[in-house]
Amino acid sequence: MSFSIKHGLFKLGITDHNAVLGMPINTQPEKIRLKYLKIAQKLHPDTCKSANKELANQILAKLVNPSYEHLSKESCWKEYQIILEETGKRLAKQQNKITINSPLVSQLYQSAAHTLDLTYQKVFQAVAQSQYQTLEQITLKIAQLSEINLVYLMLKASHNHKVSKPNLNNTERKTQKNSQTNSTDQSQTGKITQDLNSNEAKVLACLRRAQEYIDKKSFVRATLELKDALKIDPKNSTCHGLIGLAYLEQNQITMAKVHIKQGYQLNPNDPVVVKSKKAIEPICKITEPSSNSAKNSTQANHYGKKPKTRGILNSLFGGKKK
Incomplete structure (x- = not known):
């Protein structure tokens, strides 16, 4: 059967x-x-x-x-x-x-x-x-x-999630149509840039949502967002560090160690990875990264910017550039 x-x-x-x-x-x-x-x-x-x-x-x-x-x-x-x-x-x-x-x-x-x-x-x-x-x-x-x-x-x-659309009078319809027409050129101009950075933008969006869930202590939802991000960019050290923290909050120590270790090997200087490593070290030790990873750690984060953290992550998306 x-x-x-x-x-x-x-x-x-x-x-x-x-x-x-x-x-x-x-x-x-x-x-x-x-x-x-x-x-x-x-x-x-x-x-x-x-x-x-x-x-x-x-x-x-x-x-x-x-x-x-x-x-x-x-x-x-x-x-x-x-x-x-x-x-x-x-x-x-x-x-x-x-x-x-x-x-x-x-x-x-x-x-x-x-x-x-x-x-x-x-x-x-x-x-x-x-x-x-x-x-x-x-x-x-x-x-x-x-x-x-x-x-x-x-x-x-x-x-x-059903939302009723408001009824528009003639003046509002005309204004809306003009606004859409005026924005056409701008949207077409930025289309190529958006396409080139689409994966980057998706990962950052997942990170933002994950941070919001972590702030609300909804660690399971945060984990799902970060899993999606890692499907797009498996070598993103920030994602590995953050999902490690989320797993740690859920007392899933093995999964936390796997991701924090991976993030540390990718970029030991990533501020999120540093935070996550400090959080897990009282429980288990994360081994030092390989020489190649340590050499690459002097470079910027995967997207060329190192985010600061807020709370656990100390302003992940709101930090000022140094």
Whole structure:
């Protein structure tokens, strides 16, 4: 039996742990544990009542256990909720491209904004209550639940971020049109420069958002922003130093050490790396960088400017040039 599921969030490359466990999105870890124990009792070889105990054991080992292990850890659960929230925002921008196979989802589309959560719970439970009654239909039920989750996330984000456009009178429309016309030449002039610096700008934008999240003590969100930045520029020492601090705040010492060490090897003089190294040294020691890295450290940061830090980072984006 294949456990490859290609519907709902799975189609986007996201493992829908909530669909696997038959628990709605935002369900707290303690409730997830209770549901997991019930499922495990049904599927475990010692207590399974099905004749196909081998299949039940495979479902438990390959689907149920990994999902429970992920959602039972508070840090993973928080990060997963953020991933789902961000996914919903992206889906809300491309609703016309979403193809849904489950007829149950139509009830979500028809529900008003103030009844969406209640409708979602009812539709989800209607499928989840019989999810593990028949082994052969478990993956089908998971796929249906994941489609329900996908549409719910999309509609939830759409309702939360829907902004009505103001009605413009004739004078305002004319003024707006003239303003757009006058700005055309300026935007075209700067287009080439923007294209050349697009990756640089994206990284800096991620750093700014990460700093804002750190200021709010939202370290999981900061980590996600910095992961995106490092996908664009894996050798950015500032990103490595900052994500190291974010991991340190989440008590993920191993990940913190990996990134701080990487940042230190790239540029030991980067002020963010220096701060992060001092923060982690009481816990574990960061080894000295190689001679080549030390030589390169005399150069400016990856973008030619060394930001100062604010708070932990001492004004990352607001420092004056020396």
